[in-house]
Amino acid sequence: MAWNALYSSAFEKIRSRIRNVGRVLLAYNTNIDAVKYLDGGDLERRVEAVGKDEVFRYTDELPERIENVHQLLGSILWSIKRGKAAELFVESCSTRFYMRRWGWDELRMGGQVGIMANLLGGVYGVPVIAHVPQLSRLQAGLFKDGPIYVPRVENGKLKLLHPRDFSGDEENCVHHIYEFPRGFTVFDLKAPRENRFIGSADDYNPNVHIRPEFHEHFEEIAGEAEVAIISGLQTLTKENYHEPLETLRGHLEVLEERGVPAHLEFAFTSDEKVRKALVDMLGLFHSVGLNEVELASIMEVLGNRAIAKKLLTNDPVDPVTVTDAMFKLAEKTGVKRIHFHTYGYYLVLTGYKGEYVRDALLFAALAAAAKAKLGDVRNIDDVAKAMDVPVNERVGGVEEALAEQYGMREGIAEVNGHQLAFVPTRIVVRPKSTVGIGDTISSSAFVGEFALR
Numbered sequence: 001m002a003w004n005a006l007y008s009s010a011f012e013k014i015r016s017r018i019r020n021v022g023r024v025l026l027a028y029n030t031n032i033d034a035v036k037y038l039d040g041g042d043l044e045r046r047v048e049a050v051g052k053d054e055v056f057r058y059t060d061e062l063p064e065r066i067e068n069v070h071q072l073l074g075s076i077l078w079s080i081k082r083g084k085a086a087e088l089f090v091e092s093c094s095t096r097f098y099m100r101r102w103g104w105d106e107l108r109m110g111g112q113v114g115i116m117a118n119l120l121g122g123v124y125g126v127p128v129i130a131h132v133p134q135l136s137r138l139q140a141g142l143f144k145d146g147p148i149y150v151p152r153v154e155n156g157k158l159k160l161l162h163p164r165d166f167s168g169d170e171e172n173c174v175h176h177i178y179e180f181p182r183g184f185t186v187f188d189l190k191a192p193r194e195n196r197f198i199g200s201a202d203d204y205n206p207n208v209h210i211r212p213e214f215h216e217h218f219e220e221i222a223g224e225a226e227v228a229i230i231s232g233l234q235t236l237t238k239e240n241y242h243e244p245l246e247t248l249r250g251h252l253e254v255l256e257e258r259g260v261p262a263h264l265e266f267a268f269t270s271d272e273k274v275r276k277a278l279v280d281m282l283g284l285f286h287s288v289g290l291n292e293v294e295l296a297s298i299m300e301v302l303g304n305r306a307i308a309k310k311l312l313t314n315d316p317v318d319p320v321t322v323t324d325a326m327f328k329l330a331e332k333t334g335v336k337r338i339h340f341h342t343y344g345y346y347l348v349l350t351g352y353k354g355e356y357v358r359d360a361l362l363f364a365a366l367a368a369a370a371k372a373k374l375g376d377v378r379n380i381d382d383v384a385k386a387m388d389v390p391v392n393e394r395v396g397g398v399e400e401a402l403a404e405q406y407g408m409r410e411g412i413a414e415v416n417g418h419q420l421a422f423v424p425t426r427i428v429v430r431p432k433s434t435v436g437i438g439d440t441i442s443s444s445a446f447v448g449e450f451a452l453r
């Protein structure tokens with residue numbers, strides 16, 4: 001069957017069943033994304049104004065965190081030069097003030113939890129319980145209508161409310177997102193692809209601050225959930241990771257006792273000690289989602305340098321190398337589902353079998369194309385309309401390699417007692433924005449699977 005036919009049949013199946021999925025627990029990171037689409041002239045003037053030489057020092061190596069405006073502008077240029085994403089904590093108040101005055105083009109829901117809550121609850125109609133470290137009025141207003149809940153404790157009793165009914169007056173956690181398109185030029189730097197630099201002016205999410213409701217009533221909260229998705233651990237450092245990871249371990253044990261499968265959205269974790277600690281905890285998860293850079297970074301800490309290097313060499317990434325890496329990770333940790341996504345295709349290795357695993361990937365690829373095209377997915381028809389985006393033709397070689405190596409047909413193969421599923425994705429040529437596409441992919445595929453079970 002051709003991919004187009006597989007796509008539409010998968011979409012129809014999931015659309016009709018997705019509301020049968022029970023509550024999804026989402027923790028821990030939610031914030032406000034202040035998105036600025038960069039302007040070359042403006043950026044050049046800003047760099048000149050503070051001193052070009054000082055700023056350019058940071059285009060070769062990112063600072064660990066942002067302590068002044070030179071570092072901010074230099075880090076933005078670092079991203080542009082490479083067409084790579086990066087995210088850094090902004091420590092200095094004067095730099096936070098500078099970013100605020102620089103301004104933004106739009107305010108959007110941010111953080112893996114926030115983005116997934118709006119997609120699952122607001123678009124798909126799947127009920128979600130979200131952890132929102134700080135519920136300001138602005139933050140609450142970014143939640144879509146729909147079955148989206150946050151816990152509140154009143155007289156010792158737990159209640160689930162829509163974030164707007166929480167009537168919170170807490171702090172604003174703002175992440176400034178500087179987006180640039182492919183070919184964007186400043187001075188002699190030209191972006192090889194579209195991407196963004198994120199400066200997090202936020203004291204809660206980077207430290208994985210966990211709300212008292214989640215400390216004190218987690219068993220009850222977990223009792224309301226059918227599945228869980230965990231994210232936001234990527235910004236931890238060797239100085240602050242112990243306590244949040246201990247809390248997480250406790251939460252995972254409760255989820256396990258209650259038979260609630262958990263997915264870890266593994267975003268780029270620059271601190272190697274934290275990355276290693278997360279890999280050590282993977283066995284407590286049912287599933288993990290990651291891209292090529294993240295998979296390579298895990299192979300590094302597992303001591304598989306050669307595989308790590310190969311994962312970053314070819315474009316598109318060689319799927320046989322990816323599969324080898326996924327098997328290494330599965331054997332090492334015992335995690336039952338590994339969902340890999342890259343520009344052009346997705347692969348998922350599972351300890352269980354069925355076409356529905358592939359169908360969930362197809363659904364996710366449609367949602368990703370809608371997100372890339374529009375920046376925000378408004379309703380399920382936006383997802384349906386992404387059928388107009390053509391299926392990526394660059395990955396013909398990937399499909400052939402999988403057929404040859406594993407006898408894959410229609411995106412499914414059996415390999416060493418596991419199932420390997422593959423889909424070519426739909427690529428939007430001029431995406432509106434790049435933030436949150438990965439979250440859209442992983443949550444749609446994970447929840448899509450449960451809709452079809």
Ligand code: 8BR
Pocket residue numbers: 062083084085086087088195268270291293
């Ligand atoms: P994409 O560029 O495809 O989105 O892949 C994720 C990227 O995360 C990696 O390429 C890596 O460059 C980047 N990254 C992030 Br996010 N934060 C980073 C940091 N603090 N230092 C270096 N790279 C970072």
Ligand code: 8BR
Pocket residue numbers: 290291341342343344345368369372425426427428429430431434436437438439
């Ligand atoms: P990460 O930020 O986790 O790397 O997720 C980004 C994913 O979004 C990529 O793996 C790729 O599959 C998808 N993607 C990107 Br980047 N650009 C896209 C586009 N223009 N159209 C569809 N999907 C895209």
Ligand code: GLC
Pocket residue numbers: 029031032033087109110111112115175198200435436437438439
């Ligand atoms: C990270 C960023 C957040 C952004 C999200 C998108 O969580 O901190 O600002 O919305 O990634 O995936």
